Amino acid sequence: MLQDNLILEHYGLNELNFDTIKSYRDRFAEVKPAHPWNALETKEFLYKVGAWGKVRDTHKEGVTLAGLLLFSEERIITEVLPQYFLEYRESKGNEEWTERFTSQDGTWSGNIFDFYFHIHEIVRNSEPQPSIASSLTEVLINMLIHADYNGEGGVILEKRPSHYVFSNPGLLLVPTDSVFSNTVSQLRNPNIVKLFSLLGLCERSGSGLKKVKQNWSLHHYKTPAIDQDVSMHRTVVTLSLSTQERQVSSSEKDTYNTSITDLGNNFKDVEKHQNTPENDVEIDSYNKNRYSYNKDLIEEFKSYNSDVNSCNKEDNYYNNEINLYNSDVNSYSNNHNSYNNEQEEDSSNLVNVENIDTKLWDIAALAREKKRLSPNQMEHIILELCKEKPLMLKEFAYLLERTPDGVRNNYLTKLLRKGQLQLKYPNQPNHPKQAYLFNKKDIEK
Numbered sequence: 001m002l003q004d005n006l007i008l009e010h011y012g013l014n015e016l017n018f019d020t021i022k023s024y025r026d027r028f029a030e031v032k033p034a035h036p037w038n039a040l041e042t043k044e045f046l047y048k049v050g051a052w053g054k055v056r057d058t059h060k061e062g063v064t065l066a067g068l069l070l071f072s073e074e075r076i077i078t079e080v081l082p083q084y085f086l087e088y089r090e091s092k093g094n095e096e097w098t099e100r101f102t103s104q105d106g107t108w109s110g111n112i113f114d115f116y117f118h119i120h121e122i123v124r125n126s127e128p129q130p131s132i133a134s135s136l137t138e139v140l141i142n143m144l145i146h147a148d149y150n151g152e153g154g155v156i157l158e159k160r161p162s163h164y165v166f167s168n169p170g171l172l173l174v175p176t177d178s179v180f181s182n183t184v185s186q187l188r189n190p191n192i193v194k195l196f197s198l199l200g201l202c203e204r205s206g207s208g209l210k211k212v213k214q215n216w217s218l219h220h221y222k223t224p225a226i227d228q229d230v231s232m233h234r235t236v237v238t239l240s241l242s243t244q245e246r247q248v249s250s251s252e253k254d255t256y257n258t259s260i261t262d263l264g265n266n267f268k269d270v271e272k273h274q275n276t277p278e279n280d281v282e283i284d285s286y287n288k289n290r291y292s293y294n295k296d297l298i299e300e301f302k303s304y305n306s307d308v309n310s311c312n313k314e315d316n317y318y319n320n321e322i323n324l325y326n327s328d329v330n331s332y333s334n335n336h337n338s339y340n341n342e343q344e345e346d347s348s349n350l351v352n353v354e355n356i357d358t359k360l361w362d363i364a365a366l367a368r369e370k371k372r373l374s375p376n377q378m379e380h381i382i383l384e385l386c387k388e389k390p391l392m393l394k395e396f397a398y399l400l401e402r403t404p405d406g407v408r409n410n411y412l413t414k415l416l417r418k419g420q421l422q423l424k425y426p427n428q429p430n431h432p433k434q435a436y437l438f439n440k441k442d443i444e445k
Contacts, residue, residue, distance in 0.1 A: 169233060
């Protein structure tokens with residue numbers, strides 16, 4: 001197995017993606033603005049963070065395996081790691097993928113750093129509860145830092161309506177039953193961990209998945225499951241979005257019914273088990289004892305009813321949670337059905353060329369002529385287009401001659417995050433007529 005601190009002597013700075021390096025350094029400076037490494041040249045900075053190495057006895061230098069995985073491009077990474085593969089996919093519960101991108105599609109770098117932030121944006125936009133989004137990215141970062149990139153099958157994140165599945169090559173280095181408890185972290189890729197931890201994205205405390213389990217419990221979701229496929233040498237983590245339904249067991253119901261029956265019989269048998277009083281004093285004592293005994297039985301009866309009512313209330317709570325979840329799923333499905341219907345009506349999702357303004361076509365000319373533009377150039381073109389009119393994703397793809405996924409993942413999400421663009425329907429990310437608007441307030445700032 002290749003260690004992630006391995007120095008690849010024949011791989012220099014030219015094998016790295018400088019847009020990714022810039023993105024990493026920008027985030028590093030944001031997290032550690034006063035850090036002395038911010039002033040270093042590129043090669044020295046990469047050496048400090050563990051992405052560049054030096055062979056002492058031969059004085060040779062090169063990118064480390066960790067640096068290649070985070071900062072290079074898919075075609076170059078697979079020269080060293082032929083089985084390397086990253087994939088994200090979504091479905092509505094059937095075999096048809098509604099969204100999918102891989103490290104091989106050529107619209108982005110294909111390295112694990114950009115993969116993480118692509119998915120981070122998707123999760124943040126699709127999950128309304130920040131705590132759920134945070135837990136999902138926690139599992140994602142764990143998958144990336146613990147994967148065996150020499151193994152087969154690739155790193156895959158699959159989103160379905162009721163659950164997320166994280167799958168990566170490589171078995172756990174600690175017992176499965178200790179993964180969700182605080183323990184010393186066993187690292188397969190310590191350099192990759194260092195590179196992500198410098199941005200505050202992970203720790204070496206081994207407590208990340210424990211926090212995920214606690215968060216899932218607070219939301220009453222089913223406990224996260226971890227499976228070890230020994231034959232395929234893979235680890236699979238499943239995070240369900242379904243609530244746990246609590247039901248009163250048969251034994252609890254039988255015990256309750258038996259108790260009620262016994263209580264009723266006790267009422268009937270009170271007089272039977274006591275001697276008949278013969279004088280006023282005995283009658284008075286008899287009545288007092290009977291009243292006290294019956295009062296105790298009544299209190300016990302009330303206690304049983306209270307317990308069962310409590311159980312029923314809890315059942316109703318869980319059932320309401322499930323109904324709310326099902327309502328969300330139905331809403332999700334309805335939105336996508338509406339979107340798909342509109343796509344069919346819109347000539348198989350093709351842009352109506354007659355509606356494309358000549359000025360827009362001219363603004364985007366450089367992007368069509370050059371397939372490799374710097375992010376700053378592409379972002380400038382996109383902003384200029386949006387100054388003219390709000391544009392939908394398919395219109396961007398047509399004008400720029402790029403894939404919709406590439407435009408969204410590489411540029412639009414970043415411009416939204418910077419506040420330079422805004423959504424036409426900010427409260428409905430999947431609106432069928434969603435468009436991107438130039439944010440005039442950004443200029444006013």
